[in-house]
Amino acid sequence: MKNILLLEDDYELAETVKELLEDSGYKVDMVHNGDDAIDKSYENRYDLYVFDINVPDMNGLDILESLRDAEDKTPAIFISALVDMNSISKAFKIGADDYIKKPFFPQELIIRVNAKLAQSLKVIEYKNLKYFADKKELYLDDSLIPLGEVQECLCDIFLRNIGQVLDKSILMECLTNSSDSALRVALNKFRHTTGLELKNIRGVGYILEKS
DSSP: EEEEEEESSHHHHHHHHHHHHHHTEEEEEEEEEEEHHHHHHSSSOOOOEEEEOOSSOOHHHHHHHHHTTTOOOOOEEEEEEEHHHHHHHHHHHHTTTTTEESSSOHHHHHHHHHHHHHTTTTEETTEEEEEETTTTTEETEEEEOOHHHHHHHHHHHHSTTTTTTTHHHHHHEEEEEESHHHHHHHHHHHHHHHHOOEEEEEETTEEEOOO
């Protein structure tokens, strides 16, 4: 089980994010200020940091910078209401792996966390399919399934997030023409090509249910 350290001083948001991450199969330690985040990071080994920036005691940017100075290379994702280029630029300069602007769809965070923690996973198996994540290749009984650019994007999102309801807006990022009708067409082609059964959660999005 992957371990995540969550730093967020908004108690309600922190509880929501913690619950979502735990429902996705992760173990989460939650803290609400910088000092506690530093203490936890030294006491435990984590697979991922999810840090807010504006928190009491020591802000998230300074925390990550101090961790990087101590040769802590744990992947880090910032979630922040700061949208100025200085903050975003500094975040990546000191070693952040991703930056999500508040407010955000909860599913967006889960997708990005899954993607980051799945990078070390070489093969995802689902029923009689094998997906080679590093090459973005899908095989059916050892036969390569040819995927176009849009289908390749959809395949990567769904197979990295099996059992997660994916908001339509996230799936539309795979499209050049972002519209409900274009998404329906793309998903129908994707179903036909891969044989994957996607469930439509009305008013929410789509899910590839666990096998």
